Amino acid sequence: MIARIAARLGHGPEVELGPGDDAAIVRAPGGRVVATTDLLLEGRHFRRDWSPPYDIGRKAAAQNLADVVAMGARPTALLLGFGAPPDTPLEWVDALCDGLRDECAQVGASVAGGDIVRGTTVLLAVTALGALDGPAITRSGARPGDVVAVTGRLGHAAAGVELLSEGRREPADLIDAHRRPRPPYATALRARELGATAMLDVSDGLVQDLGHVADASGVRIEIDGAAVPVPPVPDGLRLALTGGDDHAFAATFPQGATLPAEWRTIGRVAEGPAEVVVDGKTYGPGGWDHFRLS
Amino acid sequence: MIARIAARLGHGPEVELGPGDDAAIVRAPGGRVVATTDLLLEGRHFRRDWSPPYDIGRKAAAQNLADVVAMGARPTALLLGFGAPPDTPLEWVDALCDGLRDECAQVGASVAGGDIVRGTTVLLAVTALGALDGPAITRSGARPGDVVAVTGRLGHAAAGVELLSEGRREPADLIDAHRRPRPPYATALRARELGATAMLDVSDGLVQDLGHVADASGVRIEIDGAAVPVPPVPDGLRLALTGGDDHAFAATFPQGATLPAEWRTIGRVAEGPAEVVVDGKTYGPGGWDHFRLS
Structure with missing residues (x-):
């Protein structure tokens, strides 16, 4: 399963070492990395009867990539923790991965690694990393007159x-x-x-x-x-x-x-x-x- | 809840910007970051009747920090995705956080950010980041004679x-x-x-x-x-x-x-x-x- 997903996802130039070792290695030019994580639970954050798996993948990636971009950073990589019931169709997982991959491609990022476990419902734990090419844009910089x-x-x-x-x-x-x-x-x-x-x-x-x-x-x-x-x-x-x-x-x-x-x-x-x-x-x-x- | 946890965890010198913005900022000297993620589900990876929350926190951190160290990298930060039933005692969460914090402190890392959602059981999605001060030590370098x-x-x-x-x-x-x-x-x-x-x-x-x-x-x-x-x-x-x-x-x-x-x-x-x-x-x-x- 891991090999199948890794092959399907591929990884881009910002990922020096992708899935298959103890950890991934991602480029962090500038000596800083922006990082954010989100948990998405079936029934609470998405419904398999409301959204096809491709869209669930796009959305899961999007909400994390947007957090990175909102810091003024360029997304480089995603890590995916994936839990699913053992009877989840492989085609469903493939489409989910395609969605993650395609959303990442919008910003030049790719999936660098992850973890797969058996669960009772589908859950996604998505971590996005990004590179800062200048100062971060935080929430604390607004000034009267802006x-x-x-x-x-x-x-x-x-x-x-x-x-x-x-x-x-x-x-x-x-x-x-x-x-x-x-x-x-x-x-x-x-x-x-x-x-x-x-x-x-x-x-x-x-x-x-x-x-x-x-x-x-x-x-x-x-x-x-x-x-x-x-x-x-x-x-x-x-x-x-x-x-x-x-x-x-x-x-x-x-x-x-x-x-x-x-x-x-x-x-x-x-x-x-x-x-x-x-x-x-x-x-x-x-x-x-x-x-x-x- | 987020503010309570963030205050309890604090964060160390490798974390330039901790919880509270769209994403955290972590130091990545050398221009590369090592990253790994694990999903831990109650009943499958830990049992609340077998382990106190402090130990669950220590263990969840340890298994990710060990992955970073196994790459020859120095752990810098942890991100925590935390799902829990609404009736989870605050003291349980406090002890979990203490365990995460103390295990991180063993290697000079700290919790840089995370996400909290309501779930039906406890689940932890832990991402660990690390800095490489030299070449990575991967799984592919063993040579006959070693x-x-x-x-x-x-x-x-x-x-x-x-x-x-x-x-x-x-x-x-x-x-x-x-x-x-x-x-x-x-x-x-x-x-x-x-x-x-x-x-x-x-x-x-x-x-x-x-x-x-x-x-x-x-x-x-x-x-x-x-x-x-x-x-x-x-x-x-x-x-x-x-x-x-x-x-x-x-x-x-x-x-x-x-x-x-x-x-x-x-x-x-x-x-x-x-x-x-x-x-x-x-x-x-x-x-x-x-x-x-x-």
């Missing part, structure tokens, strides 16, 4: 989940958004050149995630509701503000920065206290209410 | 498992060997200075693991049964040859290398075909039988 911008879709995956929960299979665009996020990696990888002061990937919802920037930077973040890109459904703004899983990127840039069209300016950074407001009002997971962070 | 040596205990953990399976709780030394392996990290980390041509950690059983060296190096490995250190139980040689989980290290060194007492010479490397023989006979998992590898 503009707030996003790139990528917001609320589409959440709209897709709501449709699937209702037993619907279309619009295909929204269903696909849940099954396979499309993080705008290339745009985010150029954020440093544009002077980004803070960046993160939007995985839990725009307001909640920008809350981490507000908290880490000690600033107030003011969003213009009308400027937020929304999915084409009723109540789109709610989904755009609270829905996760699209893996858009949100960043702050110095006032006056000239941003290309891929970045949409949606607000500004002001003096603290640390909170996120939309059209002047705090906005929590349940709707308009108090959402002070610290 | 000597084979081991450092650390063999078969002790397997003896402990057999005792626990029989409902026994002693001898304590063997039970403890199962609960908390003690890989001889420091000795293994000096293997390169001694000229080691290949090395791995013994996790699945000495014969099976040396089989990987035989296979990767294209050599025959000849073991002297009488030279193998065995646990103090009847049938100790069988356990020493086939029992895993002690995380001893096995290595090959050039003929004539002067090895310190921590390394016990147990055999030699000969011309292929790739196989492992004990006292001239092939030895398989079920006993004396054919065990050709490729």
Whole structure:
């Protein structure tokens, strides 16, 4: 099984030594490595009856690669811990691997190693590594006066989940958004050149995630509701503000920065206290209410 | 929960940025990083009624740190994916973290980040990273004429498992060997200075693991049964040859290398075909039988 998967995945030039030894060896130019890990459990983070294995692989890779890119780093390699029942079809595993491989290929990364165990349900433990070619872009660098911008879709995956929960299979665009996020990696990888002061990937919802920037930077973040890109459904703004899983990127840039069209300016950074407001009002997971962070 | 764990774990000088951002940043001097990942599932890899959480943490860290050390690399950081039922006591989690932290401290590493999810049973996905201060020591470098040596205990953990399976709780030394392996990290980390041509950690059983060296190096490995250190139980040689989980290290060194007492010479490397023989006979998992590898 391990040999089959390793052969199917191959590995790229950033991986000096791939599967088959005690550990993999991955290039880390600059003498630092960015690393992040996520656990995805069947039934909780994905459903085999909602998503084909290829898409589960794409998504599992995407959410980790997006975390690396959100640091201003270039993804180099993925490690996969894979648990599955013994009756899992080999074709299912093949398709999962193809999805991981193809998503990695979007950013020049590849799967460097992993572990396979027998479990009662499918579970994926994905670790992504990345190289830093300059300073990291953390959550703590936002400064009063900065503009707030996003790139990528917001609320589409959440709209897709709501449709699937209702037993619907279309619009295909929204269903696909849940099954396979499309993080705008290339745009985010150029954020440093544009002077980004803070960046993160939007995985839990725009307001909640920008809350981490507000908290880490000690600033107030003011969003213009009308400027937020929304999915084409009723109540789109709610989904755009609270829905996760699209893996858009949100960043702050110095006032006056000239941003290309891929970045949409949606607000500004002001003096603290640390909170996120939309059209002047705090906005929590349940709707308009108090959402002070610290 | 995340904040509680992060505070409890702390992180060391090899970790430039710890938990709390999209990803961690770990030092990778030399421009390469060694990386390995393992999945540990409750009921399959550990039992909460057999091992206290502190020992589960020690062991989960140890088996990954040993993989890094077996590459000739110095462990720098661990990432933890942690799944647990919502009713898991916080004190249990605290003790688990203490175990991870203390095992990491043995080698100067620390926990750099992770992910926590709700599950139906406890599961740990541990990724270890390491720095290479010289060439890696892989499984493929063994050459005819080399000597084979081991450092650390063999078969002790397997003896402990057999005792626990029989409902026994002693001898304590063997039970403890199962609960908390003690890989001889420091000795293994000096293997390169001694000229080691290949090395791995013994996790699945000495014969099976040396089989990987035989296979990767294209050599025959000849073991002297009488030279193998065995646990103090009847049938100790069988356990020493086939029992895993002690995380001893096995290595090959050039003929004539002067090895310190921590390394016990147990055999030699000969011309292929790739196989492992004990006292001239092939030895398989079920006993004396054919065990050709490729």
